[in-house]
Amino acid sequence: MIIQTKGITKIYNPNKIPVNALNGVDLQIEEGEFTAIVGPSGSGKTTLLNIIGGLDQATQGEVLIKGENISKMPDNQLIDFRKNNIGFVFQAYNLIPVLTAKENVGFVMLLQNRSKEERDQRVLELLQSVGLEDKVNKRPSELSGGQQQRVAVARALAPKPAFILADEPTANLDSVSTNNLLDIMARLNEEEKMTFIFSTHDQRVIDRARRVITLVDGKIASDQVKS
Amino acid sequence: MAWRNIWRNKRRTLITAASILFAVLFASLMESLQKGGWNNMINNVVSFYMGYAQIHQKGYWEEQSIDKAFEWKPQLVKTIESPREVIRALPRLESFALAASDDLNSGALVVGIDPKLENEMTKLEDRLVEGTYLQEDEKAALIGAGVAERLKLNINDTLVLISQGYRGVNAADLFPVKGIVKFGSPELNKSIVYLPLKNAQNFYGAEGLITSISLQIEDKDRVEAATESLRSQLDTMAYEIMDWQQLMPDLLQAKALDSAGNYIVYFILYMIIGFGIFGTILMMTKEREYEFGVLTAIGMKRRSLMATIWIEVMLLGIVGAIAGVLASIPVVSYFKYNPIRFSGEYAGMLEKYGFEPIFPALFDVKIFVAQAIIVFVLTSLLGLYPWWKIRKLKPVEAMRS
Numbered sequence: 001m002i003i004q005t006k007g008i009t010k011i012y013n014p015n016k017i018p019v020n021a022l023n024g025v026d027l028q029i030e031e032g033e034f035t036a037i038v039g040p041s042g043s044g045k046t047t048l049l050n051i052i053g054g055l056d057q058a059t060q061g062e063v064l065i066k067g068e069n070i071s072k073m074p075d076n077q078l079i080d081f082r083k084n085n086i087g088f089v090f091q092a093y094n095l096i097p098v099l100t101a102k103e104n105v106g107f108v109m110l111l112q113n114r115s116k117e118e119r120d121q122r123v124l125e126l127l128q129s130v131g132l133e134d135k136v137n138k139r140p141s142e143l144s145g146g147q148q149q150r151v152a153v154a155r156a157l158a159p160k161p162a163f164i165l166a167d168e169p170t171a172n173l174d175s176v177s178t179n180n181l182l183d184i185m186a187r188l189n190e191e192e193k194m195t196f197i198f199s200t201h202d203q204r205v206i207d208r209a210r211r212v213i214t215l216v217d218g219k220i221a222s223d224q225v226k227s
Numbered sequence: 228m229a230w231r232n233i234w235r236n237k238r239r240t241l242i243t244a245a246s247i248l249f250a251v252l253f254a255s256l257m258e259s260l261q262k263g264g265w266n267n268m269i270n271n272v273v274s275f276y277m278g279y280a281q282i283h284q285k286g287y288w289e290e291q292s293i294d295k296a297f298e299w300k301p302q303l304v305k306t307i308e309s310p311r312e313v314i315r316a317l318p319r320l321e322s323f324a325l326a327a328s329d330d331l332n333s334g335a336l337v338v339g340i341d342p343k344l345e346n347e348m349t350k351l352e353d354r355l356v357e358g359t360y361l362q363e364d365e366k367a368a369l370i371g372a373g374v375a376e377r378l379k380l381n382i383n384d385t386l387v388l389i390s391q392g393y394r395g396v397n398a399a400d401l402f403p404v405k406g407i408v409k410f411g412s413p414e415l416n417k418s419i420v421y422l423p424l425k426n427a428q429n430f431y432g433a434e435g436l437i438t439s440i441s442l443q444i445e446d447k448d449r450v451e452a453a454t455e456s457l458r459s460q461l462d463t464m465a466y467e468i469m470d471w472q473q474l475m476p477d478l479l480q481a482k483a484l485d486s487a488g489n490y491i492v493y494f495i496l497y498m499i500i501g502f503g504i505f506g507t508i509l510m511m512t513k514e515r516e517y518e519f520g521v522l523t524a525i526g527m528k529r530r531s532l533m534a535t536i537w538i539e540v541m542l543l544g545i546v547g548a549i550a551g552v553l554a555s556i557p558v559v560s561y562f563k564y565n566p567i568r569f570s571g572e573y574a575g576m577l578e579k580y581g582f583e584p585i586f587p588a589l590f591d592v593k594i595f596v597a598q599a600i601i602v603f604v605l606t607s608l609l610g611l612y613p614w615w616k617i618r619k620l621k622p623v624e625a626m627r628s
């Protein structure tokens with residue numbers, strides 16, 4: 001089990017007009033899963049992913065990643081923890097505009113002080129596996145939205161994280177790019193056993209997941225594993 | 228990555244560097260004009276008339292009385308000209324008189340000079356706007372353009388001088404106007420009357436006497452050395468040796484006052500500059516908040532991010548400051564050779580305060596470098612703003628924008 005949440009509650013604006021975004025979410029994710037968090041807009045998908053990823057703090061409850069409680073980790077330690085264990089793909093604008101595709105993918109490894117040879121080799125492999133070996137030196141503004149998201153997936157994979165969190169990664173993509181991105185994610189999941197947790201409210205994306213967790217009003221309404 | 232950011236985001240880099248460049252240029256130009264204005268004024272009075280130092284009989288400067296005149300002996304000339312820094316010594320007999328034409332009169336500073344020596348130091352002949360220069364011992368006067376105007380005198384007209392001479396004798400005589408000279412200093416212009424030394428001594432009944440010796444010194448910075456060495460060689464009980472700063476304490480005071488006023492002006496200037504640069508930094512920070520959020524999310528430590536951004540600002544600061552110095556060179560030298568010239572009411576006001584209404588810029592690279600450093604330091608301090616912003620940055624919130 002790589003992710004375990006215990007009774008996560010999130011209340012935004014506790015002092016003004018409180019919003020109960022999550023109401024006691026208990027969840028376990030095993031290694032190698034390909035899981036979709038689904039639910040209508042405002043159901044708490046982003047909030048849940050942010051808390052699992054250590055980007056936001058739960059009001060109550062705990063998050064354990066590989067058995068380690070990240071809920072009360074000091075900021076600096078948490079940043080390091082994210083760097084080494086969690087890959088992120090956001091809805092859009094994932095990439096650093098001034099860096100090329102190659103530099104973006106290698107960035108986290110640079111932060112980890114990996115050698116140039118190691119970085120170059122891995123970056124090239126990763127860009128190949130997302131089908132962008134010909135865009136190595138392009139900057140984000142020269143790539144399509146779908147290509148940018150593929151670079152983001154490659155970047156998330158670079159430090160060999162325990163799992164990848166992707167919050168509505170296809171929300172801004174057309175159906176061809178959506179399928180393309182999901183093909184890549186599914187292949188990485190199968191071939192490299194990389195764990196993916198992604199949120200979506202797009203039925204075509206939901207159909208590709210092997211486990212579907214449905215949130216309604218900040219609670220898990222259903223949790224189905226497809227055979 | 229700092230370098231990448233600067234290099235690849237051309238628009239932002241240009242805006243920021245340009246704001247720093249203009250800050251340096253503007254501050255440099257202002258300081259150059261202000262210092263140049265003062266230099267011009269000091270030059271007008273000091274090197275074109277007064278000299279960088281003077282020797283009088285003790286107590287003369289205090290009283291300004293012709294009764295404190297002393298004998299002009301060859302031995303004294305030798306002693307005075309002995310220090311290496313002293314180029315020559317100019318004898319003068321100075322006193323005040325009433326100058327008059329047929330039906331107008333005005334106060335005048337009558338100065339007896341050795342025409343040849345005087346011309347060597349002050350280039351007096353070049354100041355002629357009409358007529359010709361004085362010859363030794365001829366009975367004639369050279370008058371300031373302001374005097375000529377006030378008394379409605381032209382070349383060859385007769386100037387009447389009336390005064391009290393040495394030890395109270397009556398002094399009155401007539402002198403033909405031989406030339407009209409124009410000075411930058413409005414004060415000198417409207418009061419000066421030159422006579423050959425002998426004629427002045429004659430007029431004041433002070434045969435063989437002078438009131439002051441004006442010293443030509445090789446360089447402004449050597450004045451102190453020259454006066455030091457003269458003090459050791461002359462009898463300081465009999466003579467007083469004064470440098471231009473002691474001769475013109477009013478001017479120095481006015482300059483100090485002006486500098487004080489300038490602190491306020493500079494303060495305002497740096498506020499404006501600071502806001503300009505801060506504006507660009509603020510814009511940059513705002514524009515990149517999302518990016519900062521992504522960077523912390525994927526594992527960049529705040530400290531590294533802060534350092535990167537700060538280095539970026541510093542690099543821009545250096546580039547902008549150097550560009551500012553480079554831009555100042557042609558601009559300031561333009562204003563050195565094409566001084567700003569005031570006219571009309573403001574010019575009249577400046578003249579009243581003894582300023583020639585022109586401001587040639589002082590070209591001194593030290594000014595540009597100092598301004599560049601000030602602006603750079605200001606920039607690096609303002610560059611701490613993103614630091615503060617990053618310190619309390621929450622990735623989730625930064626990325627919601």
Ligand SMILES: Nc1ncnc2c1ncn2[C@@H]1O[C@H](COP(=O)(O)OP(=O)(O)O)[C@@H](O)[C@H]1O
Nearest residue numbers: 012013019021040041042043044045046047048
């Ligand atoms: N920063 C915030 N401040 C206040 N309310 C928020 C904030 N973020 C999200 N919410 C609220 O929390 C609820 C869950 O939001 P979110 O997690 O973004 O849902 P989803 O991603 O499923 O659309 C919504 O009602 C939303 O308005």
Ligand SMILES: [Mg+2]
Nearest residue numbers: 045046047168
């Ligand atoms: Mg969302």
